[in-house]
Amino acid sequence: MIPSESRVIYVAEALPGSGKSAKFIDALPTLIHTSKTLYAMPTNALIKELALAIKLKAGISPLVITSDTVDHVTVHLEKVLAANTQPLVMITHEALRRVEPRLLGGWELVVDEVPSVSDCKSYIFDSISYLGSLGNYLTVDSKKKAALKLENIALVENMIKAKDSSALSDSALDVLKAMLTPKCGVEVEAQTNKGKRLVRIVRYRDFLPAFSYANSVHILANNVQDTLLGIHATYQGWQFEPSLFTPEFDGYGKRVELHPFLTTKYSKTQSMMQRNGKPADTWDEGVQLADWLRCITAMVGDEKGLAFAHQWMQYNFSESITKLPIDSRGINGYQDRHIAICLQHGNVSPDDALSFHTLSEMLGVPVAEVRKAIEFERFYESTLQAVARTSLRDRSSTEPVTLFVQSMDMAIYLQQKLGRLATINTDLVMTPWEKQESEKKKAKAQQQAEVISLLIEKGMSRQDIAIDLGIPYPTIKRWTKGLEQAA
Structure with a gap:
């Protein structure tokens, strides 16, 4: 089967917990008689949870192909797709990316949550460690792009296959692996005055080939078009239309009170600002964010809540506040919590920004659009997913939810998403402490x-x-x- 010429992605866009998966389960009895469906999710745990729900609610036992169920996921999946006999197969996003896309011919593809497309990271090497590891194996051109020396390709391949990293650091080995990976680039910055050298791995996970060969593609998520995947698809000529799995949803139906931190843009630098007008290098109880968090602590007392923050935020919360990872998708078990403190930020670091031009070339998307999409995913989407870990999505709970968020901008965004029962309370909002002029x-x-x-x-x-x-x-x-x- 040749790739689809229609290039349509059907989107079921609705808030987390609004019933997108439930709508899919409701449609299953009809689907299994008319089509073969491949269902992709972010993690093994989420697949296990939904597979059980499908069995209990629809009486159907999906074939689950993950590292929890088979030894060689890609090989096993490709055999199943080629046989084309299973009515419903469940896999991870990563398995979908790795599989031979032509095998999706004849399959309907349903993707739960937007897959992460960007995969960029960087390492700092000192002059000795760089020369003693990477410098021996690669060359760097005038555009900072690295390539393995021809005489070293076989050697590096054998080192990686043999998992012989005894002579190399984990970071050096990761860079060399990246240089042998398709759709992946390595860039090396010039050595600084202090003898440091930044080495960047720029990679993207391409799901569009799989989308092209599938009979149809449905993505179930809060927002598709503003993500990097959505922007990439748009610039590659894909169109977006409503999915039949879009649930009828008119909001969570409970009161939500939003308390913003700053009147202006939220950032680590401003959060770490001290009253003397200088940002602290490391967490200090005298910084502005700590001042705001003390107000929250006094307000909520011993009530149970959740906090989402980066590692630099070292505020000592009480035992009643559980700190969870920034990427909270799939984290369940906290629907008894009516309070969330969201401190993630979407600002791009200078090192991250260095990779955007290469990522732009790989995706065929302007640099400004790449930055905008990544910041949206890190800030707005991450925060919305975080607040949905609370009792917000619990239909059986009528208790109000209190959300402490990063800024007025975020409070307004969430108010628009959460509907008429969401209000913004500015009692705790702070104007940024002024930065002292040097x-x-x-x-x-x-x-x-x-x-x-x-x-x-x-x-x-x-x-x-x-x-x-x-x-x-x-x-x-x-x-x-x-x-x-x-x-």
């Missing part, structure tokens, strides 16, 4: 003011001011552009 900036501002004063009030020429103050003439011209000298 002495260098202060001196420059004073100098610039003096230049303008000498020109306008004293009537000195720009040339004389430059000589008198020892400032380059072009700088004087730039600072006084458009200003008239006094008569």
